[in-house]
Amino acid sequence: MEFDYVIVGAGSAGCVLANRLSVDPTNRVLLLEAGPEDRNFWIHVPLGFGKNVNNPSVNWCYQSEPEPNVRGQRFLLPRGRVLGGSSSINGMVYVRGQPEDFDHWAQLGNGGWSCEDLLPYFKKSENNTRGADHFHGIGGPLSVSDLTERAGICEYMIRAGEEIGIPRNDDLNGQIQEGIGYHQATIRNGRRCSTAKAFLEPVRSRQNLSVETEALATRILFNGKRATGVLYVQGGVTRQVRTTREVIVSGGAFNSPQLLELSGVGQGKRLQALGIPVVHSLSGVGEDLQDHQIVRMRWRITKNITWNEEVHGWRALRSALKFLFAGKGVLTMPTLPVGAFICTRQELATPDIQFQIFPGTYSSLEARVLDKQPGVTVGVVLLRPESRGTVHLKTPEPTSPPAILHNLLQTERDRETIVRGMKLCRRLMDANAMDPIRGVELYPGCNATSDKDLLEAALDVTQSNWHPTSTCRMGTDPMAVVDPTLKVHGLERLRIADASVMPTAVSGNTNATCIMIGEKASDIVLQQARGRE
Ligand SMILES: Cc1cc2nc3c(=O)[nH]c(=O)nc-3n(C[C@H](O)[C@H](O)[C@H](O)COP(=O)(O)OP(=O)(O)OC[C@H]3O[C@@H](n4cnc5c(N)ncnc54)[C@H](O)[C@@H]3O)c2cc1C
Known part of the structure; x- marks a missing residue:
């Protein structure tokens, strides 16, 4: 040949x-x-x-x-x-x-x-x-297309971002990456x-x-x-x-x-x-x-506006029918409908942290089984790891x-940046815009209060992205x-x-x-x- x-x-x-x-x-x-x-x-x-x-x-x-x-x-x-x-x-x-x-x-x-x-x-x-x-x-x-559906939680997250100073960005692949907005897929x-x-x-x-x-x-x-x-x-x-x-x-x-x-x-x-x-x-x-490194933080949500509910019980059947017959519904969605690109330090010219916002929570990450109750996962990602x-x-x-x-997390700078990112993520979730839907923090959880606690939590779960x-x-x-x-x-x-x-x-x-x-x-x-x- x-x-x-x-x-x-x-x-x-x-x-x-x-x-x-x-x-x-x-x-x-x-x-x-x-x-x-x-x-x-x-x-x-x-x-x-x-x-x-x-x-x-x-x-x-x-x-x-x-x-x-x-x-x-x-x-x-x-x-x-x-x-x-x-x-x-x-x-x-x-x-x-x-x-x-x-x-x-x-x-x-x-x-x-x-x-x-x-x-x-x-x-x-x-x-x-x-x-x-x-x-x-x-x-x-x-x-490359826009999302056909938007989980109800997405707008809350974007408004929370705006509230804490992350500008809404309608094209994360345009002139400026910084901001929060819907991904294309x-x-x-x-x-x-x-x-x-x-x-x-x-x-x-x-x-x-x-x-x-x-x-x-x-x-x-x-x-x-x-x-x-x-x-x-x-x-x-x-x-x-x-x-x-x-x-x-x-x-x-x-x-x-x-x-x-x-x-x-x-x-x-x-x-x-x-x-x-x-x-x-x-x-x-x-x-x-080189690889981006991710820490996944998780919260319970108090309203049925996430994907968890959509793939269990009668809603699962509805999602399957919508997918098969209309090419629509939650099954047609990419995993991360919303993203944010943020600077963790004032002196930075461009973002060094990404939030990957997944409108669901896994009961087992390995098995990829979604929880039955509503929840949200924010992946805090190091964009330029050392x-x-x-x-x-x-x-x-x-x-x-x-x-x-x-x-992973080999250098002091990477460790510091991931902790800064986790703190920013908490600020996002603490924003007033989230008040009507915020449930408990599942991970790292309210016992992790200091930077040291957050770093320990990061060391427990950091993975390759x-x-x-x-x-x-x-x-x-x-x-x-x-x-x-x-x-x-x-x-x-x-x-x-x-x-x-x-x-x-x-x-x-x-x-x-x-x-x-x-x-x-x-x-x-x-x-x-x-x-x-
Ligand atoms: C689970 C997962 C989720 C991701 N999510 C995203 C995302 O949402 N957005 C995004 O932008 N990126 C995402 N990525 C990353 C992105 O998909 C990859 O960076 C990209 O596809 C890599 O492209 P590549 O051409 O380098 O290699 P690949 O696309 O991995 O292709 C390599 C190919 O070579 C074949 N191959 C390897 N060795 C041999 C051999 N010896 N003989 C014959 N064939 C061989 C492999 O089987 C494979 O098909 C994700 C990656 C994974 C794994």
Whole structure:
């Protein structure tokens, strides 16, 4: 088998690449995906999100290593293993981050990655139901829509925000991120719009595009320093595919460094210790893991205006019928209808904390079962954590999960910021606007009064917000893995395009940025190919 481009991973970035690179019918493109087709029913039901958070049939269901700063706890780290990748199991909230994030990337030496450079790529993918403006696009494959329903509690929360000085913001992806408002979501007609739906499904019939599912890439093949193909296992059979132009790795922030190490690209000593022949020594592979960190605070609510009530008893039946026959109702909602971006310190130019407002409470977070009584959860999220982690092979076996260590709440600054965020969250809930509906604080609870108590509570429950980035980061310094054209330093015909290349984590949920990276990568690849002709 021979293709011009072999893309490993049909996730947020990989599906975009498969679409854009196969526009030209003379390009032969192969997309390899370890997981199955996206036939799982709950993928397509927006609020069915909880059903796949720990479902191994569509999810890698990784576990962190024991986290040293948060009581040695281990966490579930979901990652999509299905067409659409994590965009098929994520919360569908459409957030781009701050313009300053991308300008910072450019300032770090990554020419072509400033906000001005990247805005056209965000707009290119987008079909925003609000129409086009300076920040938003129409006509792109990815549906970005407003919510069709608003849980009654949402307006209370927004008014509470305004009362404590958080401005109402009707476009959290516009000129200014700061503020509180409704999210937009990657949802089309009440169904999830993953990148498989948006970018892949419409072009599956292209003769020059092959998609292989349940195909696990186990090694990139090299001739000297030049990538020549990929070895993969499908149905128990090992297959080899050759490429005439490039291999593009889009396996995500955990799997891309894993595949590089399996292929002999990474820290020489580490690879030798595992008995993997070193193709190319590159110190940064699997280093610099960044992730948003979340503490979930919970309150009981005294009126039936949250989602808890909607999924129990007769209301559950009503919700199901509304979803099936009208494409409406609570089941068509993203997990987080409302968000806020806030500065915890006066001197900050841009927000460093996000509130993720979920109009419900889980009786068990692991099982994702909603309480029967009304409640609200506010996820207090560190947007620019200083903590850094790693992803490395434990064994040379391609099917064994890598060791993932976040080092959550590693630095004093991160700890201080999360406590500041929790205090702000309490101010939000204490606002007069919440008086008619506020019940007891379930977590951390009224016994946690001092900063020290809040920190202890944070250390008990802090988790990854499932936005890992930067494990093969872009840059020009010795720890960088790819250059600003996404080529792996020191190797030929090998690029990486996914969350792993972000030089620093963006200040917001990461799906939109991964899709943008897919768009930008496609453009770079096609431009360079044209240059060679
Ligand atoms: C539960 C959850 C909720 C989230 N909620 C949101 C949200 O609401 N909003 C938001 O913006 N972001 C959210 N995110 C984050 C966002 O979805 C991810 O950052 C983004 O999808 C990552 O894109 P990617 O292209 O880097 O990787 P992925 O989308 O994860 O794609 C990688 C793909 O590569 C495949 N793959 C990996 N290794 C191999 C191999 N060796 N061979 C073949 N295939 C391979 C995987 O199976 C997967 O399909 C969430 C993530 C999760 C997990």
